[in-house]
Amino acid sequence: MKTTxxxxxxxxVSINFTGEAWLSMLSEDxxxxxxxxxxxxxxxxxRNHWHSHPYGQILLCTSGEGYYQEKGQPKRRLKAxxxxxxxxxxxxxxxxxxxxxxxxIGITPQASRNNAVWLGPVSEEEYESY
Amino acid sequence: MKTTxxxxxxxxVSINFTGEAWLSMLSEDxxxxxxxxxxxxxxxxxRNHWHSHPYGQILLCTSGEGYYQEKGQPKRRLKAxxxxxxxxxxxxxxxxxxxxxxxxIGITPQASRNNAVWLGPVSEEEYESY
Numbered sequence: 001m002k003t004t005x006x007x008x009x010x011x012x013v014s015i016n017f018t019g020e021a022w023l024s025m026l027s028e029d030x031x032x033x034x035x036x037x038x039x040x041x042x043x044x045x046x047r048n049h050w051h052s053h054p055y056g057q058i059l060l061c062t063s064g065e066g067y068y069q070e071k072g073q074p075k076r077r078l079k080a081x082x083x084x085x086x087x088x089x090x091x092x093x094x095x096x097x098x099x100x101x102x103x104x105i106g107i108t109p110q111a112s113r114n115n116a117v118w119l120g121p122v123s124e125e126e127y128e129s130y
Numbered sequence: 131m132k133t134t135x136x137x138x139x140x141x142x143v144s145i146n147f148t149g150e151a152w153l154s155m156l157s158e159d160x161x162x163x164x165x166x167x168x169x170x171x172x173x174x175x176x177r178n179h180w181h182s183h184p185y186g187q188i189l190l191c192t193s194g195e196g197y198y199q200e201k202g203q204p205k206r207r208l209k210a211x212x213x214x215x216x217x218x219x220x221x222x223x224x225x226x227x228x229x230x231x232x233x234x235i236g237i238t239p240q241a242s243r244n245n246a247v248w249l250g251p252v253s254e255e256e257y258e259s260y
Binding site: 006007008026027030032033034035037049055056057058060062063081083085088089105107109110 | 136137138156157159162163164165167181185186187188192193210211215217218235237239240256
């Protein structure tokens, strides 16, 4: 599935992801707004590592088809228009399905104290399981 | 200009706007995330009143053509892909151009203490001036 993107694709991400992904920072005025906003593009099959955020995160899905999974829960399938609210300290990952790109906007509230805690790759078995 | 929207149009807004506009709340988990995210759709010529936010706001423009103006500054013309970072307490308005719809996502950080301060309508003279 290919769609025209609203925001730029940005730079390739090199750590804490499996497969090819791109990150474009849209807003990062920590001083005045204490919030970061960014566009993430996942190639088919790519995903980020298991991680959590001490103050949570919001995802706005804008194109393609993706997955979101919280530790111990089944994967959720995502498409454009879906919203994910990730509560503080919930361990999870997100990424593309095997045969589609996936693009979401990410919003990190309280960004000055909300660095992600990275917990290692999502295995092929975890990625493929239901 | 008409485009396919990613997020729902929501309900018509009845106060603090001139002309027809629609609001759809996308995320409002104040307790866990203290952030609200919403989609705003402006009919051609419509705009919100002059206002400010004690902790600022971020706009992500997703379709159509709009304006953003800070008090005492010239209007800025907006299109899909543009980002506006509004600093705390800056008096401003946003809306559609006369001949296009305009859609943006709005992000309100620190939402529990960031209610907008509304300051009255943008006059026809202000809307039409450069």
